[in-house]
Amino acid sequence: MTHQIAVIEGDGIGQEVIPAAIEVLESLDLDLEFVDGEAGDAVKADTGEALPQETYDLAADADATLFGAAGETAADVILPLRDAVDSFVNIRPAKAYPGVDAVRPETDLVFLRENTEGVYSGHEDDLSDDLSTLTRVVTTSASEKLAAFACDYVEDSDDHDGFSVVHKANVMRKTDGRFRDGVVGVADERGVETDEVLMDAFATHVCLDPEQFDVVVCPNLAGDVLSDLAAGLVGGLGLLPSANIGDDNALFEPVHGTAPDIAGEGIANPTATILSAAMLLDHLGYSEESQRVETAVESVLAEGPRTGDLGGNADTDEMTAAIVDRL
Amino acid sequence: MTHQIAVIEGDGIGQEVIPAAIEVLESLDLDLEFVDGEAGDAVKADTGEALPQETYDLAADADATLFGAAGETAADVILPLRDAVDSFVNIRPAKAYPGVDAVRPETDLVFLRENTEGVYSGHEDDLSDDLSTLTRVVTTSASEKLAAFACDYVEDSDDHDGFSVVHKANVMRKTDGRFRDGVVGVADERGVETDEVLMDAFATHVCLDPEQFDVVVCPNLAGDVLSDLAAGLVGGLGLLPSANIGDDNALFEPVHGTAPDIAGEGIANPTATILSAAMLLDHLGYSEESQRVETAVESVLAEGPRTGDLGGNADTDEMTAAIVDRL
Numbered sequence: 001m002t003h004q005i006a007v008i009e010g011d012g013i014g015q016e017v018i019p020a021a022i023e024v025l026e027s028l029d030l031d032l033e034f035v036d037g038e039a040g041d042a043v044k045a046d047t048g049e050a051l052p053q054e055t056y057d058l059a060a061d062a063d064a065t066l067f068g069a070a071g072e073t074a075a076d077v078i079l080p081l082r083d084a085v086d087s088f089v090n091i092r093p094a095k096a097y098p099g100v101d102a103v104r105p106e107t108d109l110v111f112l113r114e115n116t117e118g119v120y121s122g123h124e125d126d127l128s129d130d131l132s133t134l135t136r137v138v139t140t141s142a143s144e145k146l147a148a149f150a151c152d153y154v155e156d157s158d159d160h161d162g163f164s165v166v167h168k169a170n171v172m173r174k175t176d177g178r179f180r181d182g183v184v185g186v187a188d189e190r191g192v193e194t195d196e197v198l199m200d201a202f203a204t205h206v207c208l209d210p211e212q213f214d215v216v217v218c219p220n221l222a223g224d225v226l227s228d229l230a231a232g233l234v235g236g237l238g239l240l241p242s243a244n245i246g247d248d249n250a251l252f253e254p255v256h257g258t259a260p261d262i263a264g265e266g267i268a269n270p271t272a273t274i275l276s277a278a279m280l281l282d283h284l285g286y287s288e289e290s291q292r293v294e295t296a297v298e299s300v301l302a303e304g305p306r307t308g309d310l311g312g313n314a315d316t317d318e319m320t321a322a323i324v325d326r327l
Numbered sequence: 328m329t330h331q332i333a334v335i336e337g338d339g340i341g342q343e344v345i346p347a348a349i350e351v352l353e354s355l356d357l358d359l360e361f362v363d364g365e366a367g368d369a370v371k372a373d374t375g376e377a378l379p380q381e382t383y384d385l386a387a388d389a390d391a392t393l394f395g396a397a398g399e400t401a402a403d404v405i406l407p408l409r410d411a412v413d414s415f416v417n418i419r420p421a422k423a424y425p426g427v428d429a430v431r432p433e434t435d436l437v438f439l440r441e442n443t444e445g446v447y448s449g450h451e452d453d454l455s456d457d458l459s460t461l462t463r464v465v466t467t468s469a470s471e472k473l474a475a476f477a478c479d480y481v482e483d484s485d486d487h488d489g490f491s492v493v494h495k496a497n498v499m500r501k502t503d504g505r506f507r508d509g510v511v512g513v514a515d516e517r518g519v520e521t522d523e524v525l526m527d528a529f530a531t532h533v534c535l536d537p538e539q540f541d542v543v544v545c546p547n548l549a550g551d552v553l554s555d556l557a558a559g560l561v562g563g564l565g566l567l568p569s570a571n572i573g574d575d576n577a578l579f580e581p582v583h584g585t586a587p588d589i590a591g592e593g594i595a596n597p598t599a600t601i602l603s604a605a606m607l608l609d610h611l612g613y614s615e616e617s618q619r620v621e622t623a624v625e626s627v628l629a630e631g632p633r634t635g636d637l638g639g640n641a642d643t644d645e646m647t648a649a650i651v652d653r654l
């Protein structure tokens with residue numbers, strides 16, 4: 001069966017790292033069909049829309065989407081795209097790799113971020129000249145759906161025993177209280193172990209001792225900020241892939257942005273996008289190939305050639321070719 | 328003129344670190360009068376209230392308040408106490424000290440956290456069996472007041488040239504947009520330099536290179552989480568003081584909690600509370616004495632005796648006595 005993959009490069013280094021990941025995918029000789037779509041600042045400048053309806057539809061209809069990055073229009077592209085694929089969870093692994101300078105080389109975390117609500121609900125109002133409000137939304141149904149996914153995630157793997165639930169229910173008593181109760185309730189029923197950590201305490205403790213955490217289940221904004229914190233601990237955003245998973249569809253993207261300072265030079269680190277492609281493979285059932293890509297990436301990170309952000313002097317093509325070589 | 332200081336030990340190690348800080352303050356022979364108030368888990372167990380009205384009034388009427396920590400009831404104590412002193416800004420320095428093991432020894436930051444609104448507004452509703460909402464509130468007036476304080480703060484000091492404004496206005500467009508516009512608007516008028524950083528990007532970059540930041544102005548929850556992150560970078564919560572400043576009043580507290588694992592043993596690190604007392608002195612106009620306390624603390628951190636959390640084997644009394652000795 002042919003899998004149709006929507007490919008959206010977007011802006012900046014998106015146009016360099018996505019082709020690198022496609023090169024890796026193509027070298028595996030699988031039954032994948034790639035269909036290009038446009039989104040981002042450049043498209044907006046041309047057409048007035050950062051995410052044209054046809055790109056939205058392309059992502060909604062494809063078996064999976066690989067997205068690069070968007071500039072100023074990032075939120076106008078990525079939030080609707082997450083909606084296009086009906087994503088309820090954003091998986092963000094943050095792992096330090098041998099060969100990469102990391103503040104905390106012991107870091108090996110997976111964030112499971114709620115992907116539909118919280119402060120991302122989109123309900124804001126200007127109530128007066130002085131006052132604006134945002135309605136933060138938390139539902140038991142979304143919390144339980146995330147929890148069920150988290151339980152499957154730890155049960156399907158030999159590496160994980162349970163998960164941490166991060167929240168700020170001491171202040172957001174009803175909303176994060178509902179989140180916590182929903183998540184912990186499902187885990188208890190399923191017999192999956194959990195512990196609770198306040199969002200602020202997590203920020204301290206993950207710096208002091210990242211090994212005390214493993215799988216981390218969070219509300220939307222907490223997942224955004226704390227996974228970016230973990231990116232800092234493992235040596236930067238150039239390494240972190242992510243998967244936005246829906247029931248019948250999914251979207252894969254590097255956690256980094258468009259890197260305008262180096263865009264166009266062909267020197268961007270393709271790791272995060274190639275690892276996102278590995279997550280895509282796993283999602284489509286190609287788990288053996290996914291593992292091969294990850295292993296090849298790890299070996300190139302450890303031995304080179306590496307891009308400049310990793311202290312090497314390879315360009316994107318050379319690093320990508322080395323990864324393809326080791327597949 | 329006698330300054331009246333409300334002293335609220337609270338629970339756990341609050342009952343050990345507050346007496347340590349009072350010992351330091353008393354050794355300076357200033358015209359300070361200390362009046363004790365009760366708050367926290369133990370008081371709640373006794374009286375049903377974590378913060379009795381008379382303690383609230385004591386803090387509201389005193390020239391300044393020194394607070395230790397509260398356990399389960401932390402939010403029920405600290406949020407109303409911030410209100411009692413009409414605090415609009417929470418000052419949280421996060422500085423790595425020679426002699427203390429730090430993930431990032433270059434860290435030297437000051438967070439100026441908005442202290443009244445954001446998700447701390449307290450408006451939450453259960454709208455159905457499935458759905459709760461929280462109304463996040465941002466006003467131009469609070470944002471501008473914080474900004475004016477931040478401008479004074481950098482202008483009054485030789486160490487700071489401007490400040491960073493942290494927000495998530497790409498998602499919270501109206502509320503954090505209002506915050507950003509209010510803060511940047513005042514700074515522009517005052518000729519104070521600012522740069523803007525998204526909250527998630529700040530979390531990454533402060534780990535990778537804390538020296539690129541100095542004074543950091545944030546909404547309430549961002550300040551909570553990012554200052555705790557900085558605590559992780561400088562070696563833990565045992566070091567971080569804070570000041571909740573109002574127009575005519577103020578409240579000083581260590582950033583750490585009650586540390587139930589070591590409470591009652593007399594081995595808690597008094598640094599955060601003694602540095603909070605130094606901030607209190609500065610606030611009351613005793614800036615020379617404040618500086619002396621800070622210098623004495625720094626010298627003891629560097630040379631010992633140090634408490635167990637810092638790798639030493641001194642108890643709270645020994646470390647405090649050493650600080651008093653060096654005043």
Ligand SMILES: CC(C)[C@H](C(=O)O)[C@@H](O)C(=O)O
Pocket residue numbers: 074075078079224255497498527
């Ligand atoms: C661009 C922005 C809207 C987005 C988010 O906040 O989710 C980004 O930070 C991310 O984490 O993918």
Ligand SMILES: CC(C)[C@H](C(=O)O)[C@@H](O)C(=O)O
Pocket residue numbers: 170171200401402405406551582
């Ligand atoms: C205890 C809690 C309500 C409080 C906060 O969130 O402000 C604490 O984390 C702090 O930072 O002082």
